[in-house]
Amino acid sequence: MAAVVAATRWWRLLLVLSAAGMGASGAPQPPNILLLLMDDMGWGDLGVYGEPSRETPNLDRMAAEGMLFPNFYSANPLCSPSRAALLTGRLPIRNGFYTTNAHARNAYTPQEIVGGIPDSEQLLPELLKKAGYVSKIVGKWHLGHRPQFHPLKHGFDEWFGSPNCHFGPYDNKARPNIPVYRDWEMVGRYYEEFPINLKTGEANLTQIYLQEALDFIKRQARHHPFFLYWAVDATHAPVYASKPFLGTSQRGRYGDAVREIDDSIGKMLELLQDLHVADNTFVFFTSDNGAALISAPEQGECSPSLLTVSPQPAWPSWASVPGIAACEGRPGHRSPSIVTCEGRPGHRSPSIAACEGRPGHRSSDEPLGHGQTWPLMAVVQGLQDTPSLLFSLQGIDFCPGQNVSGVTTHNLEDHTKLPLIFHLGRDPGERFPLSFASAEYQEALSRITSVVQQHQEALVPGQPQLNVCNWAVMNWAPPGCEKLGKCLTPPESIPKKCLWSH
Numbered sequence: 001m002a003a004v005v006a007a008t009r010w011w012r013l014l015l016v017l018s019a020a021g022m023g024a025s026g027a028p029q030p031p032n033i034l035l036l037l038m039d040d041m042g043w044g045d046l047g048v049y050g051e052p053s054r055e056t057p058n059l060d061r062m063a064a065e066g067m068l069f070p071n072f073y074s075a076n077p078l079c080s081p082s083r084a085a086l087l088t089g090r091l092p093i094r095n096g097f098y099t100t101n102a103h104a105r106n107a108y109t110p111q112e113i114v115g116g117i118p119d120s121e122q123l124l125p126e127l128l129k130k131a132g133y134v135s136k137i138v139g140k141w142h143l144g145h146r147p148q149f150h151p152l153k154h155g156f157d158e159w160f161g162s163p164n165c166h167f168g169p170y171d172n173k174a175r176p177n178i179p180v181y182r183d184w185e186m187v188g189r190y191y192e193e194f195p196i197n198l199k200t201g202e203a204n205l206t207q208i209y210l211q212e213a214l215d216f217i218k219r220q221a222r223h224h225p226f227f228l229y230w231a232v233d234a235t236h237a238p239v240y241a242s243k244p245f246l247g248t249s250q251r252g253r254y255g256d257a258v259r260e261i262d263d264s265i266g267k268m269l270e271l272l273q274d275l276h277v278a279d280n281t282f283v284f285f286t287s288d289n290g291a292a293l294i295s296a297p298e299q300g301e302c303s304p305s306l307l308t309v310s311p312q313p314a315w316p317s318w319a320s321v322p323g324i325a326a327c328e329g330r331p332g333h334r335s336p337s338i339v340t341c342e343g344r345p346g347h348r349s350p351s352i353a354a355c356e357g358r359p360g361h362r363s364s365d366e367p368l369g370h371g372q373t374w375p376l377m378a379v380v381q382g383l384q385d386t387p388s389l390l391f392s393l394q395g396i397d398f399c400p401g402q403n404v405s406g407v408t409t410h411n412l413e414d415h416t417k418l419p420l421i422f423h424l425g426r427d428p429g430e431r432f433p434l435s436f437a438s439a440e441y442q443e444a445l446s447r448i449t450s451v452v453q454q455h456q457e458a459l460v461p462g463q464p465q466l467n468v469c470n471w472a473v474m475n476w477a478p479p480g481c482e483k484l485g486k487c488l489t490p491p492e493s494i495p496k497k498c499l500w501s502h
């Protein structure tokens, strides 16, 4: 869907940026890239997006001095497919991050998953490597944990983080604790060498991830163009923060985690300034999916914003995520208001390409993408002044008191025969579907249906990676476990269909 097109556009931008200055020796170094990917952070969770406690000064400043993307979508409402799309620039249905085990069911990569990112996919760090970049992933990978899916086999040069979510603690008998890797080998496991106190919410992980980032930036900034993918997960349940931040937010533990992340990003931006590379670094901040309202209020937030919805099947606002760019070569650029790249406040899905310094470049009148998993669930197409969002299927686990009658449902509902259509310009919260009898609805349906047909005719689905699970493939004995004395014995191999309950 739109998110993927946004991802594709952001790819285009990066490729243009990385192509700049390449070739002749002595040419300017291609820009560094700092991609800050949050986990389950909702559209309304930052001050600059209207969160009233205003506890994200660094991100708010970054938006004020850079660019804010008020309509920015991820490709999927769950971590793995969204991240696969971000790094490949391709819809999950194409890159294989979907399941056919059940109709219209999202899927991801728990540690019993057999599949992962296929070798046939070209990831962003693989392309950047050809341009001389050194790439590091800090934090959550989530594109498969088996050896062939290791991030260093898919373009990254360094890794500090984990292959799966920080769920647990497990007993290391029925299910192993999730390992934490440094490059090729594990260096410990969550709840063991890397503790997370579920009762107090205390964990030092964001600070560790920050130090990994600062160290990498210091090492690389003067020698090679770098790509740092900072994929922290403190805002994913169970949310956590380090001791100095615990209890400091007006909005509970989730706010503590957000405050620590904001503070960390401030330190990274400060380091770029200190190293005199800020002018040549493209920084982009976003989230893998919208707010995890299923985790609220204890482990998430029902923030009072337009888009307060959950990572649940088919509902697109789950995929409405923050998007902030600090554009290369425009240090100190200050927008008088929240603007898109094209300088039209509120204009929908701005073209990241405009960050190239080509403000006349135009791509947002293209169909903005379609669908995410299987089957097609939603389409975003058109501009702010035209009805631009269609649903064929939807479902949501909404926050108390925020139900929208006839729109939000606890269970997935099939609207294929009479899709819901929203005018995102007038109704960015997607609460008021157009009247089926209206001329506006009929015109939009006709227009978007042709986009759907084009998509379906051109679609070449990837081999689904999220169908088969096997407890024997879990993180029993990751590489490096021998050195730590932490190898566990896997159970008998019994492949079975993965069951997806949400």
Ligand SMILES: [Ca+2]
Pocket (backbone or CB within 6 Å): 039, 040, 078, 079, 236, 288, 289
């Ligand atoms: Ca997520």
